[in-house]
Amino acid sequence: MNVPFLSLRDVNAPYSDELKAAAARVIDSGWYVMGEELASFEQEFAAYCGVTHAVGVGNGLDALSLILRGYKEMGRLRDGDEIIVPANTFIATFLAITSNRLVPVPVEPDPSTYNIDPARVAAALSAKTRAIMPVHLYGQLADMDALAEIAVRHRLLLIEDAAQAHGASRGGLRAGALGDAAGFSFFPAKNLGALGDAGAVVTRDRELALFVTALRNYGSGVKYQHIYQGFNSRLDEMQAAMLRVKLAHLDDDVTRRREVALRYRQEIRQPCLRLPAARTEEGHAWHLFVVRSAQRDVLKEHLGKRGVQCQVHYPVPVHRQPAYAALRGAHLPLTEQMHQEVLSLPLSPVMDEDAIAHVIDACNSFGAAA
């Protein structure tokens, strides 16, 4: 039996009729950029997150970049300011910072959750620190209570990279409502995925929302009047229509992800394989199910031979990438160890019973083969 890491065709198949009807609606409308589908999606996504504003943009990286650029235009950030960021994240989090001429300060994770460790954040503060940008890695909320306390005490902005955490919540507040602003990605493989690239900024800050709205559209609030040197980073009508269809099913999809993750956590019994923990059940949206093993590469090969396709998120930490040679000397042993040990098992809302059981059996047979 083959279990693909993620089949986007299968993920979208249950909504195929609805998606095609929505696509036809857009095609027939004759209006393809900055129209009613986007306005409706922005309202619906803001309501979903429990905030007042959502601004659709081209992708998740742009969402994060435009938040920082907006704060620069507002005078809240300046060139050279330091932003604290998890050392173990996708490179986009760093790119958003450096592309704005801000300085990323990488901080190590709590090894039990993989999320940024608040105690280490406190230790990394300097006179130049202006913001903390936690990532809800693999779909699990970072420790936002502890981070918010540090942010308030030191007057720092708290910006969520929520690209992996659509639908995770804490005390009735969803990812996106737990800081000053949040960036989401709707890349097709994310928990809420478009059929192409898309992203959004969400915030309760009306001023920031206005800045981002102008910046995504050439720095213009009124046509042909350009107040800022902006970008072209818009969420088009077709993707907005696709996202409206899928947003209505997001909670069901996340529930299904939690059920699959729970099966793995209860039934994978394998001493050389460490399972991920959820601090709370609702706080984890299970974008990825990431196990750890000192024998990661052998495990990956074992699973591959049994038709279980796995991936590594991520094989090389940002500070070891050629693009960030300036960070090469950073002392980040936990992050480096994690990158050698993590393995992502297949997890999607459309996995059937046979596929789940096959992944569990393949993991449990590892010890026997090793």
Ligand SMILES: *Cc1c(COP(=O)(O)O)cnc(C)c1O
């Ligand atoms: C996917 C992702 C992004 C970037 O989103 P894109 O839409 O691909 O630009 C940013 N941060 C994290 C943590 C992500 O996983």
